[in-house]
Amino acid sequence: MASTRKIALLGNPNVGKSSLFNCLTNLRQKTGNYPGVTVDKKIGYCTLSNNERLELQDLPGLYSLFAKSIDEGVVINTLLHTDHHVRPTELIVLLDATRLRQSLLLAYQLLKLGLPVLFVVNKMDLAAQSGNHINQEAIKDLFHEQVIFINARTEEGIDALKERLIDPIERIPTNIEAQNFIPNKVTDKVQENLDVERDNVLYYLLQYPYLSFLKNEQRVYLQRVIEEERVNVAQIMRDVTVQLYHKMDELLPGIIVQKEQIASTNKLDQLTTHPIWGNLIFISLLLLIFQAIFAWAAYPMDWIDQGFARMSQFFEQILPNSIITDAFVNGIIPGLNGVLIFIPQIAILFGFIAILEESGYMARVVVLMDKLFQHVGLSGRSIVPLISGVACAIPAVMAARTIANPKERLITILVTPLMSCSARLPVYTVLIALVVPNKSVFGLLNLQGLVLFAMYVIGTIAALLASLILKWILKQQGTSTLVMELTNLQIPKWKNVGIEMLEKVKIFTFQAGxxxxxxxxxxxxxxxxxxxxxxxxxxxxxxxxxxxxxxxxxxxxxxxxxxxxxxxxxxxxxxxxxxxxxxxxxxxxxxxxxxxxxxxxxxxxxxxxxxxxxxxxxxxxxxxxxxxxxxxxxxxxxxxxxxxxxxxxxxxxxxxxxxxxxxxxxxxxxxxxxxxxxxxxxx
Amino acid sequence: MKTAAQLKINETARIAEIQEGYCCQKLIEMGLLPGQQIKLSRIAPFGEPICLLVHGRELALRKKEAHHVLLQ
Known part of the structure; x- marks a missing residue:
């Protein structure tokens, strides 16, 4: 019996990969683990018109197969893995028609590796809108007809893609003349000890720390070869990348006629990072999110609490008086209540985060906050978890996953619970009423209110200080770089937002619950x-x-x-x-x-x-x-x-x-x- | 030599080379190559990150990273 075909989905960040993944799998998704890494493993299932079921794996988005962090290393590890349970049988690479030059880097690397790849070009409509004419025939030539043009937002071309997937994806003979910058002698040496194809030697040499399937002796061997032959890993990665870009720049004029090389940034977009307007817009948004988590979530939360209280009473009445009943009514039911009560807040927070990310606005937030937060060891993206923590730390900690750098993400997770969450409020209220006199200060402000405010300030200062201390204590995992693309602002695809909300609720309920x-x-x-x-x-x-x-x-x-x-x-x-x-x-x-x-x-x-x-x-x-x-x-x-x-x-x-x-x-x-x-x- | 960190708003320049360092691989991968034309589009409130327009895209860089982009 033929085993299920496993297809991996690759592409740059912001290329529409999750849109495509959602189109193909709808809700048949599940989230799992890559061992040793905190990035999630996303698997989904797609049924074709001939009733064949495919397993789709959404690999982390990246610009190049040369990993610079262990999270990125997951991709090359998966692609070269020797265990056929892990290694995908076929690949789909999603390219962005509005960013063809950048997308092609990854495409070229995959072509050179000789893996079976189907190329899918997304955002054709947007490319046309911006006045760039794309020569589809030239692209088909480049990829030997193994390419489909789609629009993931409107789902145009998805059916054609699914039809195409009925036939297994084949390896394309690579027509890119590119040198590996590794002397033949060195390649020979590697092939002596490891059973790998010639074109893959480059990746084994340059990326072996990320290849978890290597035996220790193989790892040691590769390291020795690098030392003995003085292989300059960093230099080779640069040279290969520069060379691929040169090849691309030769081909590009034939593929795409660009209207304007250097555009200007949209005026409205400029406001989002303006010192005054940018911060105002952002603070208003934060207040909105905060209000939503605090106030809007309160209705479904009360409803959940009441529902469970009634359930408790009901069971208490109908079940006989025994330990098991007590365990059920006073242990398990409140326990379930304690898990489900967080769902409204998680759903709302991730709904907002998905909107911010999908629209592209989040990148502007990072630009606003990056410098400030770098000082204390946090990322510009840490602002969302921290503010959300004032409502509740649970969705806030989950929100930290948008932070790419592992150390910054970890510090954010560790300090967010210091922000005064809403559960502390009843405790604060009782204690303040008990020991703080109900007086006015300066005839205006209520003393009790001031003390409450002070508690929030203390929480915030504590979080930032703890962050600073952790920055010094924790080992730096690789240097942190920003180099981030600001994609055009766009209206989010609501289906993606909905699926994202659902997935996060599932993760919380079943894994933390x-x-x-x-x-x-x-x-x-x-x-x-x-x-x-x-x-x-x-x-x-x-x-x-x-x-x-x-x-x-x-x-x-x-x-x-x-x-x-x-x-x-x-x-x-x-x-x-x-x-x-x-x-x-x-x-x-x-x-x-x-x-x-x-x-x-x-x-x-x-x-x-x-x-x-x-x-x-x-x-x-x-x-x-x-x-x-x-x-x-x-x-x-x-x-x-x-x-x-x-x-x-x-x-x-x-x-x-x-x-x-x-x-x-x-x-x-x-x-x-x-x-x-x-x-x-x-x- | 002048670097991208010293550009003023809307100033254009051409890249001479990418200086070796911790971030040069990332910079090259993102399309910042010798000979490439760039334009400074934004400076964030505290002076960094700065945003460069290159080949129809906008990239945000910290000052430390922009120092590696040497200009002609």
């Missing part, structure tokens, strides 16, 4: 059971067997045992317990305190504030919630990594438990330290 669910259940166990569970005392009224009151649960006991550790911060065991349970979600802090103080209604904030205001320290009899304690707790909450969902998504985005652990330690450590200083200074 299962971790969140597991931790929820664990926390439920800790808060419901305790050492007293197995004793023969009569069970609590109306509660399932084996469960104990909160104070006697493992969580409660842990809270009490923790007291000496957190006492320097002014905290007591009740706060300690709430800190443990609020690991599920920061706002749970308020609910837990309500439970401990035996308030009938968990949402009775005023009632809670009153109880806390009257609370006295057992040893001294003095009031407990002094400004010293209030601010100490506020500062603790500003810095502490107190959200399992964040850890889950950081794990998913960095593909390792190391970084969530680092985050947990550095943030909670900072929280402890600064809360302690605050308490000592204010008491």
């Amino acid at each position: 299962r971790i969140i669910l597991v931790i929820s259940v664990i926390l439920w166990v800790l808060a419901s059971f305790g050492p007293g569970s197995l004793s023969s005392d009569s069970p609590q009224v109306n509660k399932p067997a084996y469960t104990v009151p909160l104070e006697e649960s493992f969580a409660g006991i842990l809270g009490k045992k923790m007291e000496p550790v957190i006492a320097p911060l002014g905290f007591d065991w009740k706060i300690g317990m709430a800190l443990i349970t609020s690991f599920a979600a920061r706002e749970v802090f308020v609910g837990t305190l309500s439970t401990i103080y035996k308030l009938a209604d968990e949402d009775d904030t005023q009632g809670l504030i009153q109880k806390l205001a009257n609370e006295k320290r057992p040893k001294t009899g003095q009031l407990m919630y002094t400004p010293a304690l209030g601010f100490s707790l506020l500062i603790f909450y500003a810095f502490a990594m107190q959200c399992m969902s964040t850890l889950a998504i950081v794990y998913r985005e960095t593909k390792s438990w190391k970084w969530p652990l680092v985050q947990l330690i550095y943030m909670t450590g900072a929280a402890y330290f600064f809360a302690w200083i605050t308490y000592v200074m204010l008491s």
Whole structure:
């Protein structure tokens, strides 16, 4: 039985590759992993008119097969891989008719490698619009008829492409006379030890660090050849590239008649990077996104919360009173709720990001922000995750994937949770109401409001400082270059935006969601059971067997045992317990305190504030919630990594438990330290 | 020698060579080659990145990178 044909899709960034991928696969996509690399592996399925099913792999966009980072190295590794499960059988390369010269570099490299390639030329309509006449016959000549012309936006030509794919793609005899700049002697030497074609030797020599399938001895051999024969890898890459461009420049006049060599930038476009207007436009957009995540998401979020609350009640009523019921109703259902609640915010944020990227506006943002953010080790693109983090860190951390440089991306992911997210708001509100007098300052500003604002400022400064520190500590992975193309602004293709939103929601729900669910259940166990569970005392009224009151649960006991550790911060065991349970979600802090103080209604904030205001320290009899304690707790909450969902998504985005652990330690450590200083200074 | 980092807005020039360095491969791949005509189209608010028009495309470069683009 013939195995499914695996076709890889290649092309420059911004050439319309995701449009094409979406056209061919629609929603039959899935996201996976390339080992050792954080860029996602996108696979999709396409059914042709003869009912044959193809597997399509969307490789990362790049300008040249000469990889300059491990993320880019994925492409050459996949193309040359010896494992036929990994290596595609055929390739489709997408070229941009409005940027033919740039697109052809990759095309030429692939032709020279002798791989079976089908060339697809996109944006023919745009090329015509800008007055450039493209000679389709000349292009067909160049590619031996193995080329299809499409318009991915309108899906013109897609059917012809699918028809063409029924026949397997063949290797094209390369008609480009180009030298490899590697002496024959060296090529011979490589071929002695490695079973590779002559034209591929170039890539084995220049790119072997990225070829994961090489045996160690082969790697060592290649390195030795390079050293012994003094192969100047950098020089050869330059020479090959320059030569390919020269070949292209010879052929180009025959293929395309360009109207104007050096155009001018559109006036409206100039505004986007203007010092005043550019920043104004951008800030307005940020406020819009922020408002959307905060306010618009609130409706579906409330709806989800209510739905799950009703589900809980329903099951509680119809199921018999037992541990399993309790596990289901109080562990699993809230756990599911805790996962699904993020979907509206993720969908909205990625909808906006997709629009910014698809329209080309994001590149302008990078130009605006790059210098500022480079100083602290971040990328111009870090601004979107950071601002989104003020609403919620989970979609914000996911948004960091648009950052190309691995170190900048990692730092962004690590510091974004320091931005004061909306879950901290209920905690801030209660504490501020408790210890900050409701006065006016300068007759205008409300003191409580000012303190709240100050908390946001603290979060932002903390994020930027942490970023600076991490910039110095973390090893630089290759030098960071910008050299970025600003493509023309265009109206986004809405289908792409929709598919992008869906894919991100899927990634979060299934990959981070299962971790969140597991931790929820664990926390439920800790808060419901305790050492007293197995004793023969009569069970609590109306509660399932084996469960104990909160104070006697493992969580409660842990809270009490923790007291000496957190006492320097002014905290007591009740706060300690709430800190443990609020690991599920920061706002749970308020609910837990309500439970401990035996308030009938968990949402009775005023009632809670009153109880806390009257609370006295057992040893001294003095009031407990002094400004010293209030601010100490506020500062603790500003810095502490107190959200399992964040850890889950950081794990998913960095593909390792190391970084969530680092985050947990550095943030909670900072929280402890600064809360302690605050308490000592204010008491 | 004058580099692209020293161009003024709307000034045109021709590339003499791309200086060897950490970013030269990237610059060449993006089409900045000796003999190529370029024009400075934008300067970002803090003085960088700068944007160059080359062969119908617009590229954003940091000052450090633009220093590698030597002009005739």
